[in-house]
Amino acid sequence: ESQGQWHLLRSAAELLQAIEDTGRQLADHGRSMEALIDFYTSTMRDVDRRQREFEQVASESFDNNEQTSVITRRTRGAYRKYSGRVQDLFIRQLEQSGWPLAKRLANADVFDRLVAPKLKESGRRTAYILIDALRYELGIELQRLLDEEGQTELQTALAQLPTVTPVGMASLLPGAGQDLWLARKDDKFVPMLGEQPLTTVGQRMEVLRKRFGQRFTEVGLKNYSRSTEPLPETVELLVIRSNEMDNDFESNPEAAPGLIGRTFQQLRAAIRKLRDAGFQEAIIATDHGFYVNGMLEAGDTCGKPPGQWINAHDRLLLGDGKEDSGSFVLPTPHLGIRGEFSQAAGPRSMAAYSSGKWYFHGGASLQEAVVPVLTIRLRQPKEEGASQPKVHLSYRRGATRITTRLPVIDIAVQAGGLFDTQTDVTLMLEAQDKDGNVVGEPRPGGPVNAATMTLTLPTGSATQVTLKMDLQYEGKFTIKALNPTTLMTYDTLELETDYTI
Numbered sequence: 420e421s422q423g424q425w426h427l428l429r430s431a432a433e434l435l436q437a438i439e440d441t442g443r444q445l446a447d448h449g450r451s452m453e454a455l456i457d458f459y460t461s462t463m464r465d466v467d468r469r470q471r472e473f474e475q476v477a478s479e480s481f482d483n484n485e486q487t488s489v490i491t492r493r494t495r496g497a498y499r500k501y502s503g504r505v506q507d508l509f510i511r512q513l514e515q516s517g518w519p520l521a522k523r524l525a526n527a528d529v530f531d532r533l534v535a536p537k538l539k540e541s542g543r544r545t546a547y548i549l550i551d552a553l554r555y556e557l558g559i560e561l562q563r564l565l566d567e568e569g570q571t572e573l574q575t576a577l578a579q580l581p582t583v584t585p586v587g588m589a590s591l592l593p594g595a596g597q598d599l600w601l602a603r604k605d606d607k608f609v610p611m612l613g614e615q616p617l618t619t620v621g622q623r624m625e626v627l628r629k630r631f632g633q634r635f636t637e638v639g640l641k642n643y644s645r646s647t648e649p650l651p652e653t654v655e656l657l658v659i660r661s662n663e664m665d666n667d668f669e670s671n672p673e674a675a676p677g678l679i680g681r682t683f684q685q686l687r688a689a690i691r692k693l694r695d696a697g698f699q700e701a702i703i704a705t706d707h708g709f710y711v712n713g714m715l716e717a718g719d720t721c722g723k724p725p726g727q728w729i730n731a732h733d734r735l736l737l738g739d740g741k742e743d744s745g746s747f748v749l750p751t752p753h754l755g756i757r758g759e760f761s762q763a764a765g766p767r768s769m770a771a772y773s774s775g776k777w778y779f780h781g782g783a784s785l786q787e788a789v790v791p792v793l794t795i796r797l798r799q800p801k802e803e804g805a806s807q808p809k810v811h812l813s814y815r816r817g818a819t820r821i822t823t824r825l826p827v828i829d830i831a832v833q834a835g836g837l838f839d840t841q842t843d844v845t846l847m848l849e850a851q852d853k854d855g856n857v858v859g860e861p862r863p864g865g866p867v868n869a870a871t872m873t874l875t876l877p878t879g880s881a882t883q884v885t886l887k888m889d890l891q892y893e894g895k896f897t898i899k900a901l902n903p904t905t906l907m908t909y910d911t912l913e914l915e916t917d918y919t920i
Contacts, residue, residue: 422825422885426864427487430476431494434469438501441466449508452516456523459785460575463505464556467786470498471556472869474713475676479862479887495714502710502769509785510747510767517753518783519577525755526576526587527596529704529792535593537700538631538656546657546693546701548640548686549591551584552665552780553705557679558791560870561703564683568690570796575789578707580754580763581731582780582787584665586610587706589617592626601737601758608729608737608760624658631656644688650696657698659689668709672778676711677863680872684847687904694797703793709780710769710787720774721745721766728764733771734782736764745770754783808844808878809833810900810909820917824888825862828898828912830874831881845875847903850886850896858896859888873903893918 441463448458477491519525524532530547537545553561555575562573579590579599589610590599602609602616610617617623624637633653638646640661650657663682667675686703693701712719726740726748737760742748748764756763765782766772780787811831814821832844850859862885863869866876876882886898893916900909 422827424487426862426885427476428490430469430473430864431490434466434473434494435497437466437469438497442501442504445504445508449512452509452512452520453522455508455512456520456575456577456785456789459789460555463785464559466498466501467554468556468560470713471676471711472863474673474711475863475869477713478673479677492714499712499714499769506769506784507767510783513754513783514747514749517749518580518755518788524574524576524792525590525596526578526704526706526790526792527590527599527755529576529591529702530593531596533702533792533794534656538634542655544655544657544696544698546659546689546698548659548689548701548703549588549661550640550664550682550686550703550705551588551662552668552707552709553703553791554708554786555789555791557870558703558705558793560868561683561686561791562793564687564871564873565690565793565795568687568694568795569798572794574792574794576704576792578705578788578790580756580783580788581735581737582707582782583732584662584706585618586731588620588623591704591706592617592623593630599757601756601760603729603759606729608731608758611758620660627656627658640682640685640689644685644692657693661685665709668778672711675778676869677872679870680868683871684903690795690797691904694799698797701795701797703791703795705790707780708787708790709778710784712769712777712779715775715777719770719776721768721770721772723772724748724764726762726764729760730772732779732781733773733776734765734779734787736772738762738764740764807835807907808842808909809835810844810846812898812900812910812912814898814912814914819913820915821888822917824890824918826886826888826914827883828886829881829883830876830900832876832878834878843875843877845873845903846900846909847873848884848886848898848900850888850898852892852894852896858892859886859898861885862887871903888916892916 448454562571598613600611602611627635634655636654637658640659643659667678724740724743724746728736728738739762746764751760751763754763771779813829848861849857852858861867866874866882895915898912
């Protein structure tokens, strides 16, 4: 079990190194909002990735003791201090330049600029995939996962404030750049598109249905990836929706990073299905990003500034008031917010207006408001030419019993044929009981991508992967090496637990 401590230490060291390297350059890139956003999308977002991976490792650790507690506390403290520096620069630039920047793609213009032009051509099928809480660094991971499915292009977009789902998803509709505004109703704010309230999914989808009629339909990501029913031939705009990641973070934030791979695999399956259904493009957009605050302290709560305010997810206030040392107060037009509110306020720090927020969004920060837009031009599947690669699984030179909850599995990949060229093989590992229930999965880190929970190996290579077994499971099980897209089985390994040794 000491490997768990080493894994935590390695993840902490990688995050601390990224903080140190990025922190040295921060002052040089914080002199304008343009420069700060460019630095975030090119470099700083990697710090967020490593912090997400560290929190995933920390939450899955079996062996919490005094040493690992010190490591976790110091690493979280370093990230907290670094995030505070970044946020201070961001708010200073926000006060000067406003939001969104005129020369940048705004989320409110994504549909009109990227989707609508494709629908002018009759018979051209386009998918518009709306993923709740797809942070920018996760967009990078998703692009890497989908690169082999077609030509991918990742663009940076600036989310609509406040960065909450009802507003963010409404901003991704046609005409939002001109017609989206916030109404005041019963001490709440209501997103409006013209005269149409947009507080629910049904209301947002009705906007598209009225505009495109039988050319449009919509479906949830999970249902689409599993369904065998063909789409009507009249459909040229398919909206696919997913809110699983946001729900996971809201309900169980510590476990949520380990569940991201589930959504990503559903997305990959959906992209394959879209290609087979004759779709030419898929455009993936999101409503907002998020911030993970792993170190809850008294200073995590920001007091509200004086005034009359309506709360937007504890990270942005709408109404009238005066700024204080803890909060900025700016005219709503300066922040790109139209409607019946004259001012908006938000914490200057990475804090919320209520305590205990491990995961939050709604406010103004790089992590919450700089988001990805991913366009995939779908390519046809390659013709079957080379034979399938060979994957071989083994455990301790032929042992058939595991005596630890963290068994280390050996994986070797070979070319399928004598004359096959070297290629990369992407696979995922699952430990399944006799009924097919998953009782063990790879521990993220090393060769295992923490977001997609897959590993990619070149043919002719070998590696080791640690499985994290279900703490309650005992008995026989089968480890399967699977193609993550087709779920074809490369190899299996049958083992059983024996924790009495």
